[in-house]
Amino acid sequence: MKFTELNLPDLVQQGVVDAGFESLTPVQEESIPLALAGKDVAAQAQTGTGKTAAFLISLFCKLLASGKRTSNNPRALVMAPTRELVVQICKDAETLGRHTGLKVQPIFGGVDYEKQRNALKDGVDIIVATPGRLIDYFKQRVFSMDRVEALVIDEADRMFDMGFIKDLRYILRKLPPFEKRQTMLFSATLSAQVMELAYEFMDLAEKVQIEPEQVAAEKIDQILYHVSRKEKFALLLGLLKKESGVERVMLFVNTKAEAERLNGLLNANEVASALLSGDIPQKKRMRILDQFKLGSLTHLVATDVASRGIHVDNVTHVINYDLPQDREDYVHRIGRTARAGATGRAISFADEETVYQLADIEDYLGEKVPSEMPLDEDFCFNYKRAIPKRKKPPEKKPAGDGQKRRRRRRPRRRPGGKPGENSAGDKDKSSGGGAPAGGGEKD
Template sequence: MSFKSLGLKEALIKAVEEKGYTKPSPIQEKAIPHILEGKDILASAQTGTGKTAGFTLPVLQYLSDTKHPKYRPLRALVLTPTRELAAQVYDNVREYSKYVNIKSAVVFGGVNAKPQIATLKSGVDILVATPGRLLDLHDQKAVSFKRIDVLILDEADRMLDMGFVRDINKLISFMPEKRQNLMFSATFSKDIKKLAEGILRNPVSVETAPQNSTAKKVTHKVFKVDKNKKTEFTIKLIKDNNWNQVLIFTRTKHGANKLTEKLIKAGISAAAIHGNKSQGARTKALKNFKDNSIKILVATDIAARGLDIPLLPHVINFELPNVPEDYVHRIGRTGRAGAAGEAISLVCSEETEYQNEIEKLLNEKLKSNIVEGFEPTDTAPPKRAASQSKGSFGKKKRPGNSNSSEGNKAKRKPHFKGNKPTSTSGRGRTGAPKKKRF
């Protein structure tokens, strides 16, 4: 199948081919025709499979085909959970729209809002944004959602984890009911599907891989390591194997800073990226990592979504995530677009329950290895079991917003109470949106 056979116009195909893509990926094959027909989509695809292009290309085609000759109101909105993902999606939008007369922009927190306001006032067709900054701009009357034709929620499950439900509710209340809705994510939990029921109208479900699956070319390795020797073992792995590009995940911001300092002291170039870092520092660290100015990027889970690093060979879980789904997103940074990759996890005795939960999610047993001199000698019980014995563990607790400078809302169950649209066909503006109660 070709991009042309999907119904895309030559200007978009030319831009895609210039990026080196000649054949659509499975998610693109399944999603693009439905989106071009104006249908709502509930799409699940593992990371690195081209889902961004899966919604960007058909939306750009719709916007260019229906563009007003004089006016440029905001008609398509892409919401993302993190700044890094927003920037990545915007880069793709800009690249794919280079041969069509479509203006795009990106807005997120952590930077001066004045240039963003100026850009919005000049007219934008498609906007990529994080919910918090977007609401602030709306409150300042710098942006209007009255002409939104297409709403895209990218990495919707992460937005739920980060407590953005109330913000999304509020944003939707300002939009016309008659619009196309696209929900994309690497995984879909039951909560996400409930959330989708309040937004999507008769959606087409698109899935290209089993939920929570990982890329086929990713090799999983587990090393049972003493907790106090993890840093020493990480340094040994990097130096002995002469690795030049490694993404390392820690559970906390403090842990990321501490590990980065020790790597630098060991003569290994490294930088940390997490929610306490300024946007300038985060952008610089990512740029230096991509162009190989530094070998190691140490990140919290905020970076598990939105980091697109071509041909990244290695991901190390310095600490296992306490939410098993996050393992999928972490290692999804490697093995992208069909490339091979290696996911290494360092597991101490406290994390054995986390490993069991990950294996259950993946329906796969991860083979464990022990290296002489780094044997796990600590005897602390699994953290999950320890919590239960103290009576503090009722149900699995997802991480809060400590790693997010965008998500500052309390964790709540997804609960959309908006009126479902009465119309199930057509696109476009229907006038002022009906008032909704949220």
């Protein structure tokens, strides 16, 4: 089906053209007509299949049809589990909704507390948010949820995994009743937990389930190498030099310590790389992602915080430097490439520790991951070791109250005198005996 067959409003159709969309993906073809008809939708589809465009187009059409004006109380709410996903949804909304005049505001923690607060007061049509900060502003009465006409819950399965369900239920109870709003729920899996949420807070939701021929996204060329842990970096460096068509590479590891070590090795060997992990400040994370998207950074080392919610065009390679401990994370990691119909390559390393995860991953995929032993020419052992960071010397503790400590003077002894007597033959005050010098007057 073509987008022109949907009879979208002209202002929305122009955004679709700007985004370069022509034909609908399967999840769009099934969910958008239902949403345009005012139905509640619970949709399951793989990552990278156009779910974001499906609900944004539906939201824009609904809000334009209602004809209400922008105010400081939102008319639509989109909930997402990660800050990166919030940012990505807003960027897609900027393109698709460019001609609608609707104001979309991201709300998430880590940055711009007062700026986001003031933006809500200035007026907003659609809020795209993570639950925590949204609840914070709501409890401060910065905005009200009374005017919300439509709710979208994106990556609903991830909401459960990340422990957001309590916050999500709080928000749902503050919204208008489900019969007075439209609700759309999108998830990679419609688990029993997700469907329980649908039955409780949605109005007879229409279920859309796009079953892929395979769990992993199509057009991903997968390969796995069996390699010892000590030789992993030598193999990585050799493959990066050997692989063709390398433009942007995401490398996934399981721990922050390993991510720091790998990032240091890449940079020491003149590979433009940056680190993305959960404790990186939000402004820095966004700057790193912008550099990666623009191409000034070609390699991004990440923990699983980055395996969802990041959509970067032309990620040509995903490398599982460590096989993930959660089998579903394998699919989400390699899903960073081959998005929107493009092709990509996923390379995984199975060492003596992570190889035990392989059977579980293959069971989830429903197929074997093609594997082989690396050849001698695949390795590059002549590489530079990362220079360890120098530890800062411990700071000297202040003496206290800003005062310098005075060094206690020892009493001087007169030659041949007794301990505790000064040169004048008087006993020192510190010895505890006699009257003070100077005729017995106090200092």
